[in-house]
Amino acid sequence: MHIKILGPGCTNCANLERVTREAAAELGLDATFEKVTDYGAIAGYGVMRTPGLVVDEALLMSGRVPTASAVKELLAPLA
Numbered sequence: 001m002h003i004k005i006l007g008p009g010c011t012n013c014a015n016l017e018r019v020t021r022e023a024a025a026e027l028g029l030d031a032t033f034e035k036v037t038d039y040g041a042i043a044g045y046g047v048m049r050t051p052g053l054v055v056d057e058a059l060l061m062s063g064r065v066p067t068a069s070a071v072k073e074l075l076a077p078l079a
Contacts, residue, residue: 001031001078006042006052015065016051023071027079
């Protein structure tokens with residue numbers, strides 16, 4: 001599983017990465033993480049508000065930082 005955190009590196013981006021790593025660990029997922037900070041690449045996913053969460057090239061959410069349990073619910077069907 002390839003997980004991308006989209007955003008300029010702000011606090012919300014760091015929080016999204018933290019809760020996503022936590023959710024992936026709880027699910028026992030073998031995931032690689034990538035930070036995408038290039039605004040052109042971020043816009044290419046259709047994200048207008050960061051942070052954004054992309055899993056295997058599918059945009060799952062953007063513009064907010066969910067809880068770890070909410071991210072877990074997003075990731076579970078993809079595991």
